[in-house]
Amino acid sequence: QKEVEQNSGPLSVPEGAIASLNCTYSDRGSQSFFWYRQYSGKSPELIMSIYSNGDKEDGRFTAQLNKASQYVSLLIRDSQPSDSATYLCAVTGAGNTPLVFGKGTRLSVIA
Amino acid sequence: DAGVIQSPRHEVTEMGQEVTLRCKPISGHDYLFWYRQTMMRGLELLIYFNNNVPIDDSGMPEDRFSAKMPNASFSTLKIQPSEPRDSAVYFCASSFRRSGASSYNEQFFGPGTRLTVL
Numbered sequence: 001q002k003e004v005e006q007n008s009g010p011l012s013v014p015e016g017a018i019a020s021l022n023c024t025y026s027d028r029g030s031q032s033f034f035w036y037r038q039y040s041g042k043s044p045e046l047i048m049s050i051y052s053n054g055d056k057e058d059g060r061f062t063a064q065l066n067k068a069s070q071y072v073s074l075l076i077r078d079s080q081p082s083d084s085a086t087y088l089c090a091v092t093g094a095g096n097t098p099l100v101f102g103k104g105t106r107l108s109v110i111a
Numbered sequence: 112d113a114g115v116i117q118s119p120r121h122e123v124t125e126m127g128q129e130v131t132l133r134c135k136p137i138s139g140h141d142y143l144f145w146y147r148q149t150m151m152r153g154l155e156l157l158i159y160f161n162n163n164v165p166i167d168d169s170g171m172p173e174d175r176f177s178a179k180m181p182n183a184s185f186s187t188l189k190i191q192p193s194e195p196r197d198s199a200v201y202f203c204a205s206s207f208r209r210s211g212a213s214s215y216n217e218q219f220f221g222p223g224t225r226l227t228v229l
Contacts, residue, residue: 043202043220088154098144098167099218103153
């Protein structure tokens with residue numbers, strides 16, 4: 001059974017700080033990694049994808065992947081109240097099988 | 112360009128009734144996914160299609176659930192008979208495999224259908 005684990009939170013950070021969201025996965029053969037943002041009552045929205053070890057930056061967002069440790073993270077710089085949402089980590093298994101989602105971490109950015 | 116379209120957005124029904132949820136994927140996408148989201152279990156994959164063909168339905172909880180994709184622009188998820196434990200938000204998502212890409216899994220989600228079974 002493939003598993004994706006996230007701390008449910010809430011993670012509270014002050015406005016302007018760096019928010020760090022973490023995710024671990026059980027399938028060592030996983031190939032693709034995604035972060036989705038879900039506002040309350042809305043659908044998940046893809047914000048980052050990462051496929052190889054290291055960092056990938058897109059604006060205020062940085063995804064970090066460490067396949068040896070089976071660990072993926074999302075950093076949000078200069079956090080804004082509008083970043084307050086649940087962040088879902090999603091991982092594909094070996095052979096490009098469909099996504100398995102974590103249950104999400106709720107982020108609250110305090111103005 | 113229109114995103115994934117789902118209908119209805121809200122459905123309230125009584126136990127034992129048939130429920131049909133509908134989805135129109137993004138034009139040109141060849142993968143379609145049905146998910147269910149609850150507080151307890153999070154986001155769970157029910158079934159997915161590739162080029163209108165069901166590929167994996169191992170997530171469908173019971174025989175009461177069925178899904179079809181008669182053409183590239185329409186899919187249905189049916190629950191018959193419905194039960195209170197089916198109450199959840201049901202999402203449809205679509206994606207396509209980009210040329211040279213290793214993954215088809217950059218999925219785009221519809222707004223969801225909130226189902227309440229009384």
